[in-house]
Amino acid sequence: MVTAQTSAGHLLQLIRNGQANTRAELQELTGLSRSTVSQRLEMLLGRGWVRESGADSSTGGRPRTRLEFDRHHAVVLAAVLDTTHAQAAVLDLAGRPLAERSGSLLIADGPAPALATITDWFQELLGRIGRSGQEVCGIGLAVPGPVDTSQGRVVLPPNMPGWDGYPIADHLQETLEVPVLVDNDANVMALGEHRAKYPDSPAFVLAKVSTGIGAGIVIDGALYRGIDGGAGDLGHIRMPDLGYALCQCGSRGCLAAVASGRALARRLTELGVPTESGADFRRHLDAGQPDAARLAREAGQRVGEVLTTVVCLLNPGLLVIAGDLAETQFVTGVREVLYQRALPRATRNLQVTTAELGEPAALYGTALLVVDHLYSIDQSNTRLIAGALP
DSSP states (O other): OOOGGGSHHHHHHHHHTTSOOSHHHHHHHHOOOHHHHHHHHHHHHHHTSEEEEEEEOTTSSSOEEEEEEOTTSSEEEEEEEOSSEEEEEEEOTTSOEEEEEEEEOOGGGOHHHHHHHHHHHHHHHHHHTTOOGGGEEEEEEEESSOEETTTTEEOSOTTOTTOTTOOHHHHHTTTOOSOEEEEEHHHHHHHHHHHHHOTTOSEEEEEEESSSEEEEEEETTEEEOOSSSOTTOGGGOBOTTOTTOBOTTSOBSBTHHHHSHHHHHHHHHHTTOOOOSHHHHHHHHHTTOHHHHHHHHHHHHHHHHHHHHHHHHHOOSEEEEESTTOSHHHHHHHHHHHHHHSOHHHHTTOEEEEOSSOTHHHHHHHHHHHHHHHTSHHHHHHHHHHTOOO
16 A cells, blocks of 8 residues: 555655665665665656666665756746836756846736736746746745735735735636745745755744835744734734834834835935835945934834744744845844843844845745645655646
8 A cells, every 4th residue: 555655755755855865775764665666766767856867885885876856857937026026037946046037017006917927027038048838847926915825815915905815826827737836925035045044943033124024934944824824924013102103004003114114215215315115225224324224223123122022932043134124234223122122041042144045035935835845745646646747
């Protein structure tokens, strides 16, 4: 009887995560006979998911052929949407970009025009590298709002008018009939940053502060999303002393109303320094504009108030600050409040730092989301039985 632990999908998982690189190691780890391992491997080799390469003679004796996941046998399409611009890429199955592009895209124009643009970009990128739609195994899309990942739909997004409940997967599958995964941008950025730079961190939080404010949480290597995708929505936590500040969500007193990139751009403009966006605010910061520096530090202190609760609740080893405001003055403000208000027990093993990958982490994390799903044990077995390509 074939079970999950004796299936081809399980062998693939062992090969992908580096636990087994030879047939002998697969036999040892699974307890399967040589003939059964060979039978399962033939399925994976035949589909091109696994390839044999070189030889391993590290243990002495006759060299053994090495097995590895073939990251080139298919490609992933990934796109990351912000409120005013987007990125898109074709990536291999290790998350390495093969072709990329970015440009202006107004998410407030609604899902149909935004997704039509992304679809056009995907087709252009595939053509640029000479790959066909038949080589695409899946599509990943990251958006700046809460997502019910079980449905692949945005849920009541304050920054995305017209997107609530829209069938994103159905729209994208009109061009390419492949699985489509949708997630929040802070989540995929956290996944990418964690996997690339901090894979051994068992409790990891990334706070993204740009147009909005959100957090991605990785526990024991897996994203934590909450019951319906709402985990990490820091920007709409009410601050008791901010009752006057009107947030884009329609409520008053939200953290994002005073500490997001959009809010800081507005406040700097009111001080006589025209500023259109969070990215524009960051340019003033980089230029040493004194009011921008002061506002950034104050915003960091506000965000630090909320992150104090996050740190005491989750006890992470790493808190990474990402987004337009991930710079010295803002992070200084976060640290000032965090280490003052949080219990020493919660911060004694905490490292607060800025993102190393930056924006590329989101595309990388989106690709990982797709690959991890499609080549999981259950999905691998289902796809093998169905004969799905690639």
